[in-house]
Amino acid sequence: MTGSRVRTGLQPRSKMFVRMLLRGALVRRGRALSALLAVVVAAAAATAMLTVYQDVQAKLGIEFRRYGANIVVVAKQGQALPPSTLSRVQKALDGRGIAVPFAYVVASTSNGSPIVVAGTDMSSVQQLDSWWSVTAWPKLSGDALVGNRAAAVVSAQDHAFELKFQGRSTRLNPVGTLQTGAAEDSRIYVALPDFVAWTGVEPSVVEVAANGSAAEVNATIARIAQAAPEVEVRPVRQIVEAEGRVLGKTRSALLASAILIIITAALCLVATLTAWVLDRRRDFAVMKALGASERLVGGFFATEAVSLGAVGALLGFVIGVGVAEWIGRANFHADIMPRFAVLPVVFAGSIAVALLSAQLPLVLLRRVQPAAILRGE
């Protein structure tokens, strides 16, 4: 019986319902807008913070790779590194990092003093060790990069110099000097093909800068060890541990800030919406006096809250994505991509908070007789 009445009256009833909702928003535009603003701000703050938080690891990870290699691949005790190691390491890396081979010998200068000469791939070492301060990188065969302490020993006037290794000599052309403040300053670097042709010594170390989090780096280590079982693959603890710690603390600080901001925005949203509903106790009283059921009135305010939450969340998401992208551009000079995984969280959160803040005052109002409210008490 009740069901049939509802069915026949559905059209005009729902029309009235929608009309009340729209009029409610249009007539009190100022109030409705400030309520919407509160939802938008909360949703935007949540979206921006969560997006930045999720992206910060990847963005800072790029910065941390400036510290250079976090994995070294060396031969096991008393063995030589197999020539295929580099290609196998590169295959295991699959583009998620760089691998650079190094070969070393102790050669002697024309006056017989010992000096370390290293052979490497110049273009990839440039990417791996971005802190190398180099005046000019070697390009041609026979060019050498001379450490600034070694420079004083081998070529005082930038002239070509001769080096000897096991009776074989070579002539190198110093095109640039290198400064690092570490062991590299005492060495001479030449391109690997030149080095092998002169000394016949193959690379003994492959330094790898693998991208990603600690877990991803560990997975990369496992993959390399699997691809090249006869060599030793070790993490560079100094780099890996410090990075993990700095990254962890930064993320925690960011998370703490995010939580604080989201809580503030959410509480202000509750305050705003509660005041909004309380302010309309007259509407509530009129509806009840005209015979609306508790459920209908409750449903009306709930629908209002849900639509406010939904519209606010969508607008807020768009603004929040914009803010996150601005932060990415301004700080990392790279875009922070919108994370659509954040959207459902923000959407559900906004609606839940809006519903909660609309229901709270209704619980209070339900206890009061409509007549008392309409009399203005």
Added chain:
Amino acid sequence: MFGRLLFESFRRQQRRKLLAGVAIALGVSVATAIIAVATDIGDKINRELRGYGANLVITPQADTLDVEIGGVNLKPPSDGAFLSEADLPKIKGTFWRNNILGFAPLLPVRVKLKATGHEQDVELLGTYFNKQLKYGQDTFTSGVTKTNSWWRVNGAWPDDNSHDVLLGERLAERVAVSAGGTVDINGSNTRVAGVLSSGGAEDEQIVAPLAMAQEIIGHPGAVRRVYVSALTKPEDAFARRDPRTLAGPTFDRWYCSPYARSIAYQLGEAIPHSHVEQIRQVAQTEGTVLARIKGLMLLVTLAALLASGLAVSAAMATALFERRSEVGLMKALGAAHRSVAALFFAEAALLALLGGGVGFFSGGILAREIGRSIFGSQISVQPVLLPVILAIAALVTFGGSAIAVRRAVRVDPAIVLRGDA
């Protein structure tokens, strides 16, 4: 009359005022905490970045070329020049001594290690572990426990005045000696205090107290190089200028900035016949990483301030909309727009002051808790921040009130009082 109106408004609407005050206090405490964290994070992260190890190295000025491959120095141990151990405490006498978190001298020597029957040539590093030193009246400790935080020891760290050593973990495995055992170094029986895991070349070496290495090569007081871990400021264009070309106040400003270069310059002055250089891998990179993290927190703080400002404004505006009948009544009784606005702004100012004050102190507590739980050290709020925070709180509260008050005073009192607005 104005004072009474203001007083009564607070007395009679306690709950409502409390709510507005809480909203402001909440916004202010979050703003205070985030500003405090953002201003302090540079210093905190800088300390964490010291986990990458020393960023400066002191070497003898007239040193011969190092012949080093994979962390093993092939140069004859007696070759080249040395620094004097007696000069090391002077590091703590430089202008930026408080920024120098630690230093570790190094003296590599070759020794013959005999264990489980066979003899081998290995490198022994002489260094400080946690040595007590004295400069003037100050005593302090320094050594690898401070500079190389990634070193892990299974067993105990040796005492600096003993003849105990650490064995690198690969070496220990090869000679089958564990912590507490003994090895034969150059014919004398030596206790192994612990096994060192460093993830670097030290895993194949012996690490011993400095005095022991000096005895082995017969050079008392000799140090090959010193690693220094210092808190520095990221390098900028001014830092890269050559101190020799600077004069007067510009030189003083360069000298008194904690750039890696100026600290290196001061260390060079303090230690005779030395050459100090920054380890670019650590020094240069930490500058960029630090700048990124600081920039990120700055932008997040800006966004947070904006969001909490808007949220508090919205809450204030809604709270005031409720009181339009009050405005109507005042206007009907003949109050001018100006006096109505003055009353509401005075209320807002009072709320901002009270809420802001409470928020500032709770924000300070919040910041301290964040500092303790994340960084394990205090984050303190500068008292200078209080007026700034209160001004922001007043601005935000006024902003929220202004919109509501303007709308309220514009409406005809009769309509408002009838309840039609």
